[in-house]
Amino acid sequence: MKIWKSIRENYQNELILFGIFVGLFIVMGIISPDKFLSAGNLQTMCYQMPEFGLMALAMMAAVLTGGMNLSICTGATVASIVAGCFMATTFANENPAIGVFVGIIITVAVAAVTGLLNGVLIAYVGVTAMLVTLGTKLLFEGLGLVVTKGGSLAGFPPLFLKVGSGALLGIPYTILIYIVAIVITYFLFERSVWGTQVYMVGCNETATRFSGIATRRTVLLVYIYSGIMYGLSGVLISSRYCSAKTDYGSSYLMQAVTAVVLGGTSISGGSGTVAGTVIAVAIIQVVSNGLNLVGVNRYMINMITGIILIAVLIVRYVSGALSDKKKIRERAARARA
Amino acid sequence: MQKVWKNLTKSKEISILAIIVVLAVCITIVNPNFLTVSNFFDIMRSNSIYGIMALGMLPVLISGGIDLSVSSTITLCAVVMGKFLQANPGSNIVVAILLCMVVGALAGLVNGLLVTKFHIPPIVATLGTQTIVMAAVLFYTNGMWISGMPDWFLSFGDIQFGAIPSAGKVVGMPIQILFLILVGIATWLILKYTLMGRGIYAVGGNVQSATRVGYNVSRVTTFVYIYSGTLAGLAAVTDILIVKQIDPNTFSGCELDVIAIAVLGGASVMGGIGTVFGTFLGIILMAVIKNGLVLVRVSSYWQKVVMGIIILVTISVDVINRRIEKARLVHVDVEE
Numbered sequence: 001m002k003i004w005k006s007i008r009e010n011y012q013n014e015l016i017l018f019g020i021f022v023g024l025f026i027v028m029g030i031i032s033p034d035k036f037l038s039a040g041n042l043q044t045m046c047y048q049m050p051e052f053g054l055m056a057l058a059m060m061a062a063v064l065t066g067g068m069n070l071s072i073c074t075g076a077t078v079a080s081i082v083a084g085c086f087m088a089t090t091f092a093n094e095n096p097a098i099g100v101f102v103g104i105i106i107t108v109a110v111a112a113v114t115g116l117l118n119g120v121l122i123a124y125v126g127v128t129a130m131l132v133t134l135g136t137k138l139l140f141e142g143l144g145l146v147v148t149k150g151g152s153l154a155g156f157p158p159l160f161l162k163v164g165s166g167a168l169l170g171i172p173y174t175i176l177i178y179i180v181a182i183v184i185t186y187f188l189f190e191r192s193v194w195g196t197q198v199y200m201v202g203c204n205e206t207a208t209r210f211s212g213i214a215t216r217r218t219v220l221l222v223y224i225y226s227g228i229m230y231g232l233s234g235v236l237i238s239s240r241y242c243s244a245k246t247d248y249g250s251s252y253l254m255q256a257v258t259a260v261v262l263g264g265t266s267i268s269g270g271s272g273t274v275a276g277t278v279i280a281v282a283i284i285q286v287v288s289n290g291l292n293l294v295g296v297n298r299y300m301i302n303m304i305t306g307i308i309l310i311a312v313l314i315v316r317y318v319s320g321a322l323s324d325k326k327k328i329r330e331r332a333a334r335a336r337a
Numbered sequence: 338m339q340k341v342w343k344n345l346t347k348s349k350e351i352s353i354l355a356i357i358v359v360l361a362v363c364i365t366i367v368n369p370n371f372l373t374v375s376n377f378f379d380i381m382r383s384n385s386i387y388g389i390m391a392l393g394m395l396p397v398l399i400s401g402g403i404d405l406s407v408s409s410t411i412t413l414c415a416v417v418m419g420k421f422l423q424a425n426p427g428s429n430i431v432v433a434i435l436l437c438m439v440v441g442a443l444a445g446l447v448n449g450l451l452v453t454k455f456h457i458p459p460i461v462a463t464l465g466t467q468t469i470v471m472a473a474v475l476f477y478t479n480g481m482w483i484s485g486m487p488d489w490f491l492s493f494g495d496i497q498f499g500a501i502p503s504a505g506k507v508v509g510m511p512i513q514i515l516f517l518i519l520v521g522i523a524t525w526l527i528l529k530y531t532l533m534g535r536g537i538y539a540v541g542g543n544v545q546s547a548t549r550v551g552y553n554v555s556r557v558t559t560f561v562y563i564y565s566g567t568l569a570g571l572a573a574v575t576d577i578l579i580v581k582q583i584d585p586n587t588f589s590g591c592e593l594d595v596i597a598i599a600v601l602g603g604a605s606v607m608g609g610i611g612t613v614f615g616t617f618l619g620i621i622l623m624a625v626i627k628n629g630l631v632l633v634r635v636s637s638y639w640q641k642v643v644m645g646i647i648i649l650v651t652i653s654v655d656v657i658n659r660r661i662e663k664a665r666l667v668h669v670d671v672e673e
Contacts, residue, residue: 068460070593125653126660128606130403132649134593139645145638257464267458299476306468313457313465 013264017279024283028290035293043172045289047164050178051240052252052259053281054233057185059256060277061226064189065219066202066269067129069226071118073253074140076234077246079111081144083235084153084244087160096157103160107238108231114140115227119220144246152245156238164239174236181232186274188225198222202269258309259284283308350603352654353618356647357625364629371632374501375508380628381621385517386411386576387591388620391598392517392524393568395616396561398599399528401541401608402452402459404562407569408592409470410444412585414573416474419483419583426487433490437570444470445566449559463562467592474585484582494578513575517620520568525613533560541608597644598623601651622647 008015028036035041055072062069083106086092092099114136121132147153166173189195197218200208209215233252238244263280265272284305291301365372381388390407397404414437421436422428444466451462497509528534536557539547548554577583596606602619604611626647630640 121649121653125656127652127656130606131600131652134597134600135645135648135652137593137645138641138648142639142641142643142645145641146636149638254464254468257461258468261461267461297476299472301472303469303472303476306465306472310451310457310462310465310469313461314451314455317455317457 011273011275014273014275014279017263017276017283021279021283021286024286024290028286028293031290032294036290041289041293045285046172046175047240048289049281049285050174051233051236051249052255052285053178053278054181054229054236055249055252055256056259056263056277056281057181057274058226058229058233060260060263060265060272060274061185061189061198061222061229062129062133063260063265063267064198064202064269064272065129065222066205067122067219067222068133068257068267069118069223070130070133070253071114071137071140072226072230072233072256073250074137074144074246075111075114075118075227076230076237077244077248077250078140078144079107079109079114079231080234080238080244080248081147081153081246082110083107084156084238085147087157088153088155093155093157096159099157100160100163103156104163104235107235108228111227111231111234112224113227115224115230116220118227119223122223123216123219141246148244148246150246152241152243154243156242158242160239161242162239164236177232177236181229182274182278185229189274194218194221199270202266202271204270255284255305258305262309262312350612350615350618352658353602353615353622353651356651357618357622360622360625360629364625364633368632371629375506376628378508378511378514380624381517382511382513383579384620384624384627385513386572386579387594387598387623388517388617389520389568389572389575390565390591390595391602391616391620392520392613393565393572394595394599395524395602395604395611395613396528396534396537397459397565398596398604398606399541399608399611400537400558400561401544402558402561403596403606404445404448404463404565405460405592406444406448406463406467406470407565407572407595408588408590409467409474410441410566410569411573411576411591412474412588413444413470414440414570415577415583415588416478416483416585418573418577419486422486422490423483428487430490430493434571434574437574438567439570441566441568441570441573442563443566444569445563446559448566449562452562453555453558471589478585480585482582482584486577486581490578491581494581513579516571516575520571521613521617527564528613533557537561538609541610543609594623597648601648603655 055076058072059069083103086106087099087103089099092103118129118132118136121127121136122129163173168176187195189198197208197213197215200211200213201215201218205215233249237249241248259280260272260277261267262283263272263276263278265277287304287308288301291304292298296304361372370376390411394404394407417440418433418437422433448459448463448466451457451466452459455462457465494512496512498512498515499509500507501509526534528537536547536552537560539550539552540554540557544554547557576587598619599611599616600606600619601622602611602617603615626644627640630643631637635643
């Protein structure tokens with residue numbers, strides 16, 4: 001009982017989001033029980049959500065420090081293109097197991113390096129995160145184009161497809177990767193010293209530095225972490241197509257921002273939970289997948305996602321303002337008494 | 338004269354100007370066709386669209402906000418005007434331009450209200466309106482092109498002013514560049530000589546101080562978004578006057594280009610800093626890079642790499658310069 005109370009107090013926003021998620025899930029189930037609730041569709045959603053979810057976690061890491069990472073999608077594609085160059089070689093195709101394993105390592109490593117570049121420019125040079133990642137977004141996209149010449153890179157070992165479509169004991173690898181990433185992110189951000197520092201930097205960087213914390217290193221690590229997350233997403237995306245191209249997954253950028261904000265992370269940094277982001281990702285996935293099945297136009301789905309974002313923020317503001325007013329009135333009444 | 342020179346060398350704009358000159362010299366050495374009046378008019382004409390939007394973005398950035406919805410606003414205005422002209426071919430240019438600007442202003446008003454009344458952070462509010470409006474427009478048009486503009490409208494886009502001999506041809510200044518210049522003058526006047534303009538700088542510098550001095554912060558904030566929307570509307574007209582038809586997909590993602598121009602021109606996304614002159618240099622720099630890469634025969638695949646590097650270098654150098662200056666100021670204080 002006590003645990004429930006503490007959850008209700010600390011995770012109020014997440015509970016509301018979870019309620020919305022369950023509600024939407026039921027509504028979609030009622031609208032099209034045969035399609036939406038079919039095993040095939042639920043499986044499809046399980047395969048699709050991790051890509052998007054990892055992008056959202058990558059974005060969230062940056063937003064927690066009060067920054068922004070516009071280079072998540074192009075960073076992921078450039079990493080998978082570099083790895084693709086290796087995986088398309090005859091060596092990789094002759095030794096598929098080694099080839100795929102090394103390919104995945106390369107993708108994540110290159111993504112971490114792109115994160116390092118962002119982090120150095122943001123933390124050590126001191127440029128605003130949004131501008132740095134705007135520049136690196138173009139840079140990575142350009143580098144990818146230089147390698148692929150605008151086409152797509154193919155000829156990977158067929159084993160690579162297994163990463164995105166295979167399953168262990170009936171659970172897709174993608175979901176396993178996603179769950180591991182969520183758990184690690186949770187412990188790193190909400191249960192570790194570094195995570196606490198990240199939230200502090202997001203609240204007030206100057207105060208954090210004056211309290212003796214190496215804020216620059218903290219921020220640098222955040223962007224490297226962000227890089228690793230979008231690198232993993234890049235692995236899943238290129239595995240789904242079994243090829244690499246610069247515009248794969250480019251639609252995830254704005255969606256990731258939407259998910260992070262919907263999940264209750266403050267865009268100015270300093271507050272937000274992993275659980276909120278994960279539930280928000282699930283909400284967006286259910287809405288877009290469900291409406292798609294019902295046959296709603298895909299532009300209409302984008303529009304509804306946007307409306308949900310704005311509506312949630314308006315509701316959050318109005319309810320916040322109302323509860324503030326109530327508190328003031330109570331305090332005034334107490335003062336009078 | 339000496340004072341002017343000193344001010345100029347101290348200002349941020351001089352470094353952008355230097356980059357432009359160096360680039361122009363390099364490109365001209367490789368391809369002498371670059372430094373001709375007709376080429377200059379050509380590249381400025383095609384970049385006037387982004388220029389006008391960047392001039393609208395400038396006050397938003399100065400006030401400490403950001404407007405990601407310019408891409409959807411310009412698309413919305415272009416489609417509304419296209420449909421309007423198809424329905425009323427007997428209309429005239431003034432009505433068409435006014436219609437675009439009013440639609441843009443309304444889109445900006447929505448952003449302004451979301452930011453001021455519901456306290457949604459600008460980046461999120463405009464991201465939301467961008468998603469909604471863009472999706473609505475694409476849903477309505479189904480991504481199809483709109484063409485068949487009336488003749489009087491198309492011929493308005495071919496108007497040129499003056500006659501300057503250049504590279505064996507006689508060229509005049511296209512009307513699109515006139516639009517850009519007029520918008521530049523208007524923005525400069527607003528920022529420099531009106532209470533609203535000073536309010537924009539004040540709000541961007543420090544919201545609390547601005548409130549105490551007596552500026553109506555929400556009115557200033559709403560104004561900058563309306564202004565940005567209005568100019569996006571004008572940019573829509575400019576665009577149709579150049580390409581002569583409407584493709585609802587061209588402008589998705591252009592907001593990042595627009596922000597890049599304003600930032601290259603020295604505006605700070607943290608607010609409080611930015612000038613019209615700098616933004617103009619940003620437009621020219623962007624145009625020179627894009628055009629120069631083509632003239633120097635750099636493969637188009639490398640263009641984005643070069644653009645990315647130039648953006649990163651420019652903003653990094655700017656930040657480092659500012660830090661050195663700050664360090665020097667501190668030093669002087671200590672000595673005294």
